[in-house]
Amino acid sequence: MREARIDLGALRSNLGILRSKVAPALVMGVVKADAYGHGAVPVARALEEEGVDWLGTADLGEALALRAAGIRTPLLAWLHGPDVDAAAAVEHGIDLGVSTIDQLELAAAAGATVQLKVDSGLARNGFPPSEALAAFSRAADHERNGRLRVRGIFSHLSNTSPADDDAQVALFGELVDTAREAGLTPELRHLASTQAALERTDARLDLVRLGIGLYGLAHSDDADPAARGLRPVMELSATVAAVRRVPAGTGMSYGYLDRTDRETTLALVPLGYADGVPRAASGKATVAIRGQVFRQVGRIAMDQFLVDVGDAPVEPGDRVVLWGDPVHGVPGAGDWARAAGTIGYEIVTRVGPRVPRVAAG
Template identity: 60%
Template sequence: MRQALIDLDAITHNTRTLRELTGTREFIAVVKADAYGHGAVSAARAALVGGATRLGVADVEEALALRAAGVDAPIMAWLHGPETEFADAVAQDVQLGISSLRQLRDAARAATEGQSAVVHLKLETGLARNGLAPQDWSAVFGEAAALEREGVLRVDGLFSHLSNTSLEDDRVQLRRFEVGVAAAHGAGLTPSVTHIAATAAAIDLPEARLDAVRVGIGLYGLSPFEDRDAADLGLRPAMTLRARVAAVRRVPDGHGVSYGYTHRTDGDSTLALVPLGYADGVPRQASGAGPVVIRGERFRVGGRIAMDQFVVDVGDHPVEVGDEVVLFGDPAAGVPSATEWADAAGTINYEIVTRIGARVPRVAL
């Protein structure tokens, strides 16, 4: 009754479109968080077909899952808790984003006689999250260079992450990053790739493209901008979330609907029950507002979204058990977008697709 249809051709198309736009030597397809809810293995393969040269994930476990599935492209994982072990990552040729001297040393210790650790040093340039603080650059660069001379480690990249506050804020961060890159070179490091731009900067800030871009949300056909939608960017949404009507009932005027009766019918009306709820990732904050399409007609959620279900008040429109209900997909197909659900819930489209739960089967098209 529940399905998230994943258009892999759309992911390939979006990758190719953004690859052609950015023109960088390397293109990192970000497939963290199960590819923003789209299925990491299939999305990674689709992106590689579209021209991605590397993959990016948040943690080592995500990288190792791709390796276990037979994905052999270069993969970088960049977020590590203090308990993270790097031995399996190094053995499986997973590149490590390094944000501290401790992590650098841990990565070096994970090297073996036949396999050195390959790392990308993350520089903190103003986002105030992880990354090497400027006052630590000299010490870390110096130790990294020494470890390279020992043959246990290789610095393949330098990277950072932008705030997307404004183009000028991003340019300030870019200038700080350039200072760090120069300092790394001065310490004797010769990384093959520098990268700082995610989807928004990859599109809007050409000078931030450097050797590579890291594209996440754009791969999945969603826009990172408030003033331009996916179609404006030449992208196609890859996920369609749908279900089938599980029950239908006719109720009189003024009938309360769902918890708290925040919605009451305006005249005699037909109610359609949809078996998707906040346990499936449908945001409760979109109660009374989330758009759906049934039989080509657009309606909104009636009343509160529950854990497993919500109700649609369709008035006098015909509806039957088994009718398809589309919550979001490609607007070109006449259905709501994930961004519309984000607006209804007061959040961003990234969250809408990423939060779709495990009990919703992903069906690749």
């Protein structure tokens, strides 16, 4: 009844296209948040089969789950609380992204391999520039004494404006120089996610972290993935649960956001905000049924929503595509994002666990 089809063939193709554009930089496939809602294990396995250089997760639990599934590709996990299990990272060969002195000491106590995160301008995690020299010196002391290995240094661009990113790229270069002066010899410097990897050759460095681009979605409002040959990997669908002929003036769903302006047929779709369909898109999004695009009407509820199909011969059991590849005449995740006032990242990532992921290719 509900299904998210995951086109691993599109994923493989996207990786190949992106890898060719950023060469000779190494490529990390970012599979955090269940691979942006696409299913971390099948996505990671497909990327591994294609020879991706690294995989990246937000937290250690996500990385450990991949190891438990048999994924052997080098892994970096970078977002931790104060009680991160560094010993587990060592046992399973996972690099820890380290952002604080406390994390550094935990990593050293376990003999971990780390990549040091520096804050080049997002004010989130990472050593701020004022603390970087002390952190680098401490890390170098641990490394000299065989307590840990520093494999890399990394940060993240804000993608705010060319001027802001220029400043971040320059600051990151200065911090890498500071690390070397402190005695570190990182083999990996990485700063760029999809947008910078595609648009800034100076930010590619040794490795780029590819997330949203791998899944064939836009990294910004003005980006056109299809123009680069990238294809959406997820197609979210359900089957029509019921149809009902109603007269003009019929109120639809909670609060009567919409009333019919004519006699028409309403199709009931068994997906709702519990499945990740954004309530904010109510009355503004579209779906595809039998090769035609129809407007979603009324409030999107927890488990279901309505579609006005007019006089079209829609029947229970017909497949309804919410988003997929627009080349096939269906809405894209970006269309739903615009309807909901958000971004494509959120649309695919929020798809809930009761929607089965069916991977092929």
